[in-house]
Amino acid sequence: MKAQKNLYRKNFSLITAFLVLITVSLVIAIVISYNLTAKYVENEFASKKIEVLDQTVKPYYDFFQLKIPEITSYQGFLDSASAANYSATVFKSYPFVRKVLFYDIQIGNPSSKKLANKQGISVKTVYQYKPKHGSVKGYKDSVWANDVDFKDMAMKLSNFISVADTSRLPTQDEIFRTFYNVTPDKISYLNIPRREDIRIYQSLLKKGDTKAFYKQNMLTFLLDAHQLKVKNTHPELYQQVTIQPVVYDPLDVEGDRKVTEAALTGAFSNFKLYFISTNQHLTKEIDRRFLPICAIVLLIYFFLVLISWLIYRNLNINLKVFKLQYDFINNFTHEFKTPVSVIKIAGSNLKGDAELSERQRRHYGKILDEEADKLNDLMNKLLSFTQLENRSITVKREEINLQQFVKGYIDTFKIKYPDFKLDFNIENVNKFYSDPVLLGSVFQNLMENAYKYSHPGKKELFINIKPEKRNIVFSFADKGIGMARYEQGDVFKKFYRIENQYNQNGSVGLGLAFCKELVNFMDGEIDVTSKLNVGSTFIVTLPLGH
Template identity: 85%
Template sequence: MKAQKNLYRKSFSLITAFLVLITVSLVVAVIISYNLTAKYVENEFSSKKIEVQEQTIKPYTDFFQIKIPEITSYQGFLDSASAANYSATVFKNYPFVRRVLFYDIQIGNPSATARFSNNAGISVKAIYQFKPKHNKVKGLKDMAWSNAEDFREMALKLSNFISVADTSRLPTQDEIFHTFYNVTPDKISYLNIPRREDIRIYQSLLKHENTKAFYKQNMMTFLLDAHGLKVKNTHPELYQQVTIQPVVYDPLDVEGARKITEVTLPGAFSNFKLYFTATNEHLKREIDRRFLPIGAIVLLIYIFLVLISWLIYRNLNVNLKVFKLQYDFINNFTHEFKTPVSVIKIAGSNLKGDAELSERQRRHYGKILDEEADKLNELMNKLLSFTQLENRSITVKREEIDIREFVNGYINTFKIKYPDFKLEYTIDEVTRFYSDPVLLGSIFQNLMENAYKYSHPGKKELFINIRPDKRNIVFSFTDKGIGMARYEQGDVFKKFYRIENQYNQNGSVGLGLAFCKELVNFMDGEITVDSKLNIGSTFIVTLPLGH
């Protein structure tokens, strides 16, 4: 038995080590996954700002790539009225445009009415200013001279382009951007792109200073305000606040209680930036939110592994108990067989010996052989009957039983067998019932044998009470034996189970009560036990009355 205990301890230690290992692995996995989640959120805090920037400047991109080039479609024939209509659509759709300056340009020898011109014969006839919800302002001298630099820069670009332009092909996008656009902080100037045939005419026109022909071009300058952009925070889970600030804006975060990142706006808004802020608590909530499903998955894996550990432990425990029961059964069953076989062998040796035996000795040896054979037969019959009950290969033969006569028969038998066994019984309000007398007799015999076997010398007493209970009959067997602990009462009806005590070290294979339970179940009844250690036990058998 010592080997089995050691095996159990080793198995338990293995399961404990496995539980410790997966618990430590769980803690490490949780820490690593949380740190990785935190790092991932921090990386997103730094990278997702580009998405916010793209969504915020999308109107500006549309304005720059789609709306401004519409001026070219007028082919230089914009006037103050059409320029005003064009400006109205700009103000409506692009609130970051604060003012629009429209330059009515002519190419040829400067006229007397031109406000200003360059040496290449490119001059301005008039300038119109448009504001949201305001009337146009036309040809103001101070306004004209204040914007002379914009015109001169665009006129210089145009004259340089005309002088070297290859009219056999279309201008490249790079040539278009560098010639017809002028992008500076808060300002975009655009000159309509002439056709190739127009460029050839301009080249010819600028070479002949005395020509009197004039050709129109349109130029517009858009004055922008970055604060007119609508910030679109597409990641509020990362950024608590997104604002447009000058590039030189850099407030101090003395306590370090918030996280900051920024990205510069493109083009005419290059002197501004998007400024992103979030408190550490805000980011921690986002980290916790993202970590929650990861933690739940890790926890489920842990529970799954713990469940596997518990199943392994339970199976080891059950297997150990089964092994121990089988070991005890083989050990005790061997002893049960060995004793009568040894006695039979001794008696047989004496009978076949050379010595003369008296009649009294022969009868004595014959009695021994008969008794030991009965013991072996009884043990084999019990095993056979147990197997038949489990396989349901026998049938219940219901007969009318006279209870008093039935009980008296077994009491008288046991008084002869055990003279020191005190037996009493009472029968309340029932005289007969229908059942199988052989099976019921086996129940009586096993319970009465148990009461005698597991009682202290001098206290071998058994009281049997029989009473009706609705449609059932109840048999109570109450002894004053050694009793049993409460935790063992659920196991005593299990096959091969034996309570460890001095009364069952020899001569018990753990089948008696298990056999009784199988019999009672087979007869559609129920058996229970109520016991107190060193006080006694009461076995209660409930069977149907039958008819």
């Protein structure tokens, strides 16, 4: 019988085509991933500038929303000294403020000769403050007494007082329109009067003979945008960020760099943030982000190749298994054909017409009996092979009297090996349910090993049996040659042999592997602790059974 040559045929063209397909897919995936990453970085270059802008102008917003309104808390009673202290805190926390003007304002009757305008609001004194060596330099400055900022704020305050509804608080919109004046590089602020103060001001601004005056405070902050600290929160995108005038537009824009900008707001509205990055800088960032994506794509590729190799290897294994099965069937068929042919010939002779002598009949009978035994032996081998392959052997649990069971094996080994010192101890257990044949095989192998792997004069074995929770533990402790720690995990592997003088002949490395298989088959565990030239202890743990 010949095996079919086309079964499990290796198609290298199909394998090559598959590898080419996934390789081309890999290249396409890498190209698409790189392009998408480059597009994503380009989009971020255009959008992340808002985050840089927000972080850069955050001190300005803190100054505008938190520090400036503190002036109102003085309720118009700031003087040159307190204004100087306040300016010092401003210069310390907000370096972009380069100068502070403090207007000491008085409000009274418009008909009074002491007032400089018909609105009833005039400047009594103007103080100018500048930072100098960690301190504040301040002096009177009459130049600013009638400047445009003061006139605009006086007009706003006068209009507000004339129409103010003192039954409610002013809205935020009213506060911003009246008490703030924001122009490029400059912020003017007038302290917000209380409602009762507004009622008084309304009466003062009416024509009358009252000569009372009330104080208000106005501060003007002159700013320098170039003193803002640029906080580049995305250096991977923006190589350089500078503050430039809105009209800034360099003529020497090179083609190997990217540029974008974002306008500042408020008093810095005449400036912008100018972002510059070279193409090499952005390419480096694209590569940095692409690397993990490329690694994932390559990992998928190698995973597919590995799967392909495993499938290919599995087909090869199937081919080998098929060949083994074929050879097995072929050999058994050959073994069957020989006795069958002999039986056929003997049977033909027996049923023939010729007369047979007694000697011939016995001869043919012997042939039939021998060939039948061969067939029976072959059938038993085939059955045993099937049982081992399918693990169809069952554990026959019986009640075992441990005292008699252990003593029987000890007596047998004492007769077999007179120099073998054996002893045992059984703690708190008398009966045990298990398969006596399988357990006996474990005992026999471990006791044989204890004798074989011990020096002459030290052939001793102590067997201790004790219950432990729902298990029973058999401990076989000898005083043999022991084994190194690194070898203790391998002694239960098939065909593993420890190289020593006791293993030169008569060992193929199956004894302990057979014990482990038996113990596992009985739902138990086996372990070993050993020390060189001291001895070994094999511990078998089995369920007590019922």
